[in-house]
Amino acid sequence: MKIMQLLPELNSGGVERGTLEIARALVDAGHESLVVSNGGRMVSQLEAEGSQHFTLAIHKKSITSLWQIRPLRRLIEQHQPDIVHVRSRVPAWLTHFALKGIPSAQRPHLVSTVHGFYSINRYSAIMTQAEKVIAVSDSVVKYITDYYKNCPPEDIVRIYRGISPQEFPHGYQPSAQWLGQTFQSFPELENKFLVCLPGRITRLKGHETLIELMQQLHTQYPNVHAVVVGGADAKKQTYLDELENTIQATGLRENITFVGHRSDIREWLSLSDVVLSLSNQAETFGRTALEALSVGTPVIGWNRGGVAEILSQLYPQGLITINDQVSLLNTLQQHIEQPQKVQPVSIFSLKAMCNQTLELYQSLLNKK
Known part of the structure; x- marks a missing residue:
C-alpha cells in the first residue's frame, strides 16, 4: 500500500x-x-x-x-x-x-x-x-x-x-543521571510529593484549578509540590505571565515549578506521585493520562471525554465529578496520605x- x-x-x-x-x-x-x-x-x-x-x-x-x-x-x-x-x-x-x-x-x-x-x-x-x-x-x-x-x-x-508498553513500562524509574540533572536544575523538587500537571500552557488545561488546589494544600502539606510540564508558545506567553503573577500573589512561588516544553515526559510522569488531568473541556482521548497509568503513576481527572473512558477502565478511583473542587481536594489528600498502586496496563x-x-x-x- x-x-x-x-x-x-x-x-x-x-x-x-x-x-x-x-x-x-x-x-x-x-x-x-x-x-x-x-x-x-x-x-x-x-x-x-x-x-x-x-x-x-x-x-x-x-x-x-x-x-x-x-x-x-x-x-x-x-x-x-x-x-x-x-x-x-x-x-x-x-x-x-x-x-x-x-x-x-x-x-x-x-x-x-x-x-x-x-x-x-x-x-x-x-x-x-x-x-x-x-x-x-x-x-x-x-x-x-x-x-x-x-x-x-x-x-x-x-x-x-x-501507547507502547515498552516505551512506558510499568514501574519505570528514571536513571540516576537524569535524576541528578533534574534536581540540579530544579533543587526544589527533591524529596517532595510531586503533583504533575502535564500539557501545553493554554487556558484549556486547568492551570488555575491547580493553583487553587495548591493554595488549599500547601499549609497542611508543606511537602507537596506541583510541577507543570509543558511549554508556552509565543502566542500564550501573556497567559503564562498571568499564571506567574497569580502564583506570586498567592504566595505559592516556592510550591509550583514550571519546567517548560520537555521531550522526556516518561521520566516526569514516573517521577511524579500523582498526575492530574484538569482540562476545562473534554479531551478526545487523554494520552498523557494513559502514559502516566502505564508507568504506574496514579491519575486524578474530571469524569468526561476520553480521560474518563481510560480512567473508568484502568483507575476508577481517580475519577472526579466535573468541577467538583471538594472531591478533587479530598481525593488528592487520600493519595498524599496513602500512596495508591496502579495495576499494569494491558489495553489501549x-x-x-x-x-x-x-x-x-x-x-x-x-x-x-
Missing part, C-alpha cells in the same frame, strides 16, 4: 505523534509512507524511520492556503497514493478541492481522523466527509453521531489511540491502534 497522511505541522502533540506512529507501522510492514505538512521538528525523525516528507504550507486557517490546492493536486497525481488520510481541517479542505480536479476513477481513497471536539459548523463538517472516519474514542463517536447527521454511522470506525496499546488502522486501509483497497 502507498499511504499519504496530511496534517498542518510536525512539531509536537497527539496528532503529530499519531502520524509518526502510523508512518512507522506502514514502513515496518513493507508499505510506502508519505507525509505532507508545513514541516517542523519531528520531520527528521519521520524521515529517519523510512517515510518521505513533502513540505507544503497546509497549516494556516487563511484564504491564502487556497494557493496550495494546485501543488497538492500535483503531488497526489505524481505519487498516486492508494489512500489519502487527512488529520486536520485545513488539510482536509485543501484535499477536498485538490481531489475534485482529479478524474474520479484515478482518485485515491479518502480517510479522515477526528482528533478533536471541533466547533460545530460547516468548516468542521469536512472531517466527517471521508469514505471512512476514524474516531479516537467513544466520546468522539458520540460527538460525530450527535452533530453530523450526514455522516453514516457505518462509516465511523472507533480506533483508540494507543499502540500495536492495536496501528494494526486496526492498517486493516482499515486494507479493507478499502479490497473493496476496490
